Amino acid sequence: MKFYIAALAVAVILIFVRTARNGLRVEEQQRDWVEGWAEVLKIEELPTSPNWIGEGGMVGLFAVRARLRTRDGREAIGWADGEFSHRIAKAWLGHTVQAWHDPQDPSRFRLRPPQSASQARQGIVIPFLIVAFAVGFVITVITLVP
The missing domain is CATH 2.40.50 (OB fold (Dihydrolipoamide Acetyltransferase, E2P))
Structure with missing residues (x-):
């Protein structure tokens, strides 16, 4: 059961990161400064x-x-x-x-x-990756501790 909770949390985080990246890409394409x-x-x-x-x-x-x-x-x-x-x-x-x-x-x-698309992605993805790593670490500790 703990494994399924951990997998679900990781999937939610990855979907969140991908959605944020796509949103930035669309915003950057719509705006020509x-x-x-x-x-x-x-x-x-x-x-x-x-x-x-x-x-x-x-x-x-x-x-x-x-x-x-x-x-x-x-x-x-x-x-x-x-x-x-x-x-x-x-x-x-x-x-x-x-x-x-x-x-x-x-x-x-x-x-x-204005930032380039790659700079904009780095600016949002890196914090999300840090949060994803922290959540993954906590979930791993929870699942491994009896």
């Missing part, structure tokens, strides 16, 4: 932002309001969020920075280069 420029109007650190030390100093989660200019001359104002160092966030305020936007909705943009 176009390079442009954004004038940073406002930067707010998110209230739930955990601060940690990263490359370039203290890092936090920020919401950035900016006016985006597309290559064809259109302008849109929108918000982007992401993990940035405090130093970079302060330096961006009032300046024009490189941005990538969704061509269907230029108010949806990002201030970091």
